[in-house]
Amino acid sequence: MALQRPNITQCVDGKDHGWMIVTEETDQGGARWEHRWCQKCGVLTQVTYNAQGEPIAVLNEDKTHYLVVPKILSLLIK
Secondary structure, three states, X not given: OOOOOOOOOOOOOOOOOOEEEEEEEEOOOOOEEEEEEEOOOOOEEXXXXXXXXXXXXXXXXXXXXXXXXXXXXXXXHO
């Protein structure tokens, strides 16, 4: 299966990047979840799939993409 980009329009640096799957799991309802790592920025995000099989990034409560910056990278960005 080819890696599909989740629908993230902006990564930490404001650009769309390539993502590698770090972990995969399936919940009790049969939904597939992945944690993906940005090869360029080093951030992690959680991805699920819609009914058409397209990867969809999980959103925060404020409707922004759920990106987790590792502590060491966030120190370098600041």
